[in-house]
Amino acid sequence: MKKGKSLPVTTLFLDIGGVILTDGWSKESRKLAVKTFDLNPEEMENRHNQVFDTYELGKLNIEDYLDQVVFYEERPFTPAQFRKFMYAQSKPYPKMIELVRRLKTRYGLKIIVVSNEARELNSHRIHKFNLDEFVDSFISSCFVHLRKPDADIFRLALDISQEPARKVIYIENTPMFVRIAEGLGIRGICHTDYKSTCSKLTLFGLEVTE
Numbered sequence: 001m002k003k004g005k006s007l008p009v010t011t012l013f014l015d016i017g018g019v020i021l022t023d024g025w026s027k028e029s030r031k032l033a034v035k036t037f038d039l040n041p042e043e044m045e046n047r048h049n050q051v052f053d054t055y056e057l058g059k060l061n062i063e064d065y066l067d068q069v070v071f072y073e074e075r076p077f078t079p080a081q082f083r084k085f086m087y088a089q090s091k092p093y094p095k096m097i098e099l100v101r102r103l104k105t106r107y108g109l110k111i112i113v114v115s116n117e118a119r120e121l122n123s124h125r126i127h128k129f130n131l132d133e134f135v136d137s138f139i140s141s142c143f144v145h146l147r148k149p150d151a152d153i154f155r156l157a158l159d160i161s162q163e164p165a166r167k168v169i170y171i172e173n174t175p176m177f178v179r180i181a182e183g184l185g186i187r188g189i190c191h192t193d194y195k196s197t198c199s200k201l202t203l204f205g206l207e208v209t210e
Contacts, residue, residue, distance in 0.1 A: 009204055010167040011110040012103060013157060013181070014135070016117060018173035019191050020100060021129060022091045024121040025052075029089040036085065037070075037077055044069060055118045058142035062086075062120040087124045095194045101134050103206060114157045114170070116141045116148050137161070148177045154184050169204055171197060 017023035030048060034041045047069040055065045066079050104111055113135050117125070119142035126132055139157045146153040158165055165185030172178050178188035189200045198208040 007166055007187075007204075009107070009109065009169050009206060011112060011161050011163045011169075012100065013112050013114050013154075013161075013168055013170040013172075013186065014100065015172040015174070015177070015191075016113055016115040016125065016131070019171055020093055020096045020131075021125055022089065022093075024090055024117060024125060025086060026089070029086070032089075033082070033085060037075070037082065039070065047072070052118075053147065056116050056141045057145050057147050058119055059145070062118065065118070083120075086121065087128075090121070090125050090128065092129050093194075096197075097129070097134075099194065099198065099208060102208065103201070104134050107206060110137075110161055110163065111135045112157050112161050113138045113140065114148070114153060114172075115139070118142055148174075149180055151180050151184060154181050154186065158184070158186075169201070169206070 014020065017026075023029070030044065031041070033039065034044055051060060051065060051068050054060050062083060063079065066082060070082055071079060100111060103109055111134055113131070115122075115138070117140045122138070122140050122142055126138065137160055139153060139160065141147040141153070144153065144156055146156060158168070161168070166187075168186045170178065170181045170186050170188045171191050172181070172188065173191045175190050178190045182188045187204065189197055191197050201208055
């Protein structure tokens with residue numbers, strides 16, 4: 001850890017879902033949708049699993065996704081009502097957002113999002129929670145047509161940041177994705193909660209003050 005602390009950190013790679021916001025369209029959200037709209041849970045989940053990777057890669061829009069997953073038969077509600085429900089599932093983690101803002105201000109860090117996000121949900125989340133006020137670049141799966149766990153999405157993020165991997169810290173709540181980034185020389189923090197992430201940041205020389 002002493003070696004890690006001695007290296008200057010210039011760039012923060014950051015996941016969105018599970019770190020600074022809730023997941024955009026999680027299994028729990030889909031279960032709530034099933035209950036709210038009286039859907040068949042097995043059918044919806046099976047259809048979701050068949051198309052969601054393609055949706056997150058930006059190869060389906062939200063209308064295409066919903067046509068396949070929900071509106072393959074007549075419903076007593078509209079696509080607009082269902083989309084509104086989907087967007088409403090995104091909630092912020094205010095302390096984590098403020099933490100990233102403080103780190104950017106104090107250390108002049110580049111903030112690069114590396115996230116699996118579907119286009120319409122991603123756009124909604126960026127603007128609803130003003131993420132573009134402190135994020136420099138969004139390497140979102142829907143924009144770059146690469147999706148974690150593909151290591152190429154991290155290589156692309158490094159190319160865009162124009163920083164060497166050894167100067168980058170990646171905050172991510174999925175252990176597998178942290179390990180993949182670390183395999184490229186990016187130092188990772190597996191996020192579980194605000195307090196532990198603050199403690200881990202100090203090991204890399206990023207002191208956090210309330």
